[in-house]
Amino acid sequence: MEKVKAKTISFKVSDNVKEMMIRHYEPLKREKTPPYALFQVKDFDCVTTLYESGKVVFQGIGADIEASFWTEQERVLNGNVVNTEKKKEKEKAKVNEQFLDLEPTIGSDEVGTGDYFGPLVVTASFVDSKDVDFLCSLGVRDSKKLTDDKIIKIAPEIMKRIIHTTIVLSNKEYNETHGVDMNMNKVKAILHNKCLVSVVRKDGVNAKKVIVDQFEPEEKYYEHLFKVKEKLTNILFMTKAEDQCLAVAASSIISRYVFLKEIKRLSEEYDVLLPLGASSLVDEVGATLVVRHGEKVLKELAKLSFKNTERILEIAKTRS
Numbered sequence: 001m002e003k004v005k006a007k008t009i010s011f012k013v014s015d016n017v018k019e020m021m022i023r024h025y026e027p028l029k030r031e032k033t034p035p036y037a038l039f040q041v042k043d044f045d046c047v048t049t050l051y052e053s054g055k056v057v058f059q060g061i062g063a064d065i066e067a068s069f070w071t072e073q074e075r076v077l078n079g080n081v082v083n084t085e086k087k088k089e090k091e092k093a094k095v096n097e098q099f100l101d102l103e104p105t106i107g108s109d110e111v112g113t114g115d116y117f118g119p120l121v122v123t124a125s126f127v128d129s130k131d132v133d134f135l136c137s138l139g140v141r142d143s144k145k146l147t148d149d150k151i152i153k154i155a156p157e158i159m160k161r162i163i164h165t166t167i168v169l170s171n172k173e174y175n176e177t178h179g180v181d182m183n184m185n186k187v188k189a190i191l192h193n194k195c196l197v198s199v200v201r202k203d204g205v206n207a208k209k210v211i212v213d214q215f216e217p218e219e220k221y222y223e224h225l226f227k228v229k230e231k232l233t234n235i236l237f238m239t240k241a242e243d244q245c246l247a248v249a250a251s252s253i254i255s256r257y258v259f260l261k262e263i264k265r266l267s268e269e270y271d272v273l274l275p276l277g278a279s280s281l282v283d284e285v286g287a288t289l290v291v292r293h294g295e296k297v298l299k300e301l302a303k304l305s306f307k308n309t310e311r312i313l314e315i316a317k318t319r320s
């Protein structure tokens with residue numbers, strides 16, 4: 001006997017077919033709808049979801065039959081031939097063009113280097129060929145366009161499925177290591193290398209290449225690691241790598257998520273909303289914190305090497 005496989009079919013419907021679908025499914029629709037969906041209907045063998053954009057998704061072993069009714073409407077009413085198989089191929093080709101990691105890839109990226117408050121977070125992820133569709137379906141392809149809300153939603157799913165290592169360097173640790181022989185880029189290089197080495201060693205990781213979102217020229221990166229015993233070499237350094245490599249994009253999202261959670265935790269602990277970046281708002285909040293808790297608070301919450309520190313201490317002086 002042939003095994004029946006669950007399928008997912010999706011395509012965009014025209015406005016008139018969209019209206020028909022809304023009327024047709026009205027008595028059957030579920031109370032809850034996914035975000036941006038007009039309705040969702042669960043049949044015994046197919047879940048049908050229509051989105052505001054006109055995109056419709058059929059999922060389940062009955063997806064073929066359910067979808068064919070509507071592709072037929074599209075053909076009869078609008079003369080549109082919807083070829084669901086072909087469309088899928090086209091989408092795959094697009095991914096092919098844009099992304100380098102259709103072969104198994106490790107990619108790393110960091111967050112927090114431009115933020116006065118909060119830790120430095122670095123992540124390396126391993127993305128296998130079979131993860132590409134999963135990541136694209138979450139919208140990882142346009143990671144730069146993702147809002148923090150969306151990141152908070154999808155990051156846990158990515159972290160559950162994608163093999164990764166994240167290192168959080170607290171401000172206290174950063175401030176203790178930062179010095180004459182240790183600038184921000186050296187700290188970054190050491191942490192990237194640590195994450196990469198950790199991921200390479202994990203079960204199920206068989207990467208064909210390693211991509212790092214570039215922050216230093218290649219020679220400089222390895223120079224920073226001169227004294228490090230275990231290091232990954234043969235790395236491909238790319239600028240704006242998160243646009244071109246899903247593994248880097250996944251790492252960027254995970255790092256951002258961990259960073260936001262940490263900022264939230266610290267904000268609650270100190271009962272103040274810690275702003276991101278290094279603007280004058282940061283100076284304002286920094287000064288408030290110093291007045292309340294003394295200068296030492298910055299060592300716990302901020303990267304002292306930033307110019308903000310001096311300004312904050314000046315402002316705080318005028319207020320106490």
Ligand code: MN
Binds near residue numbers: 109110213214
């Ligand atoms: Mn980056």
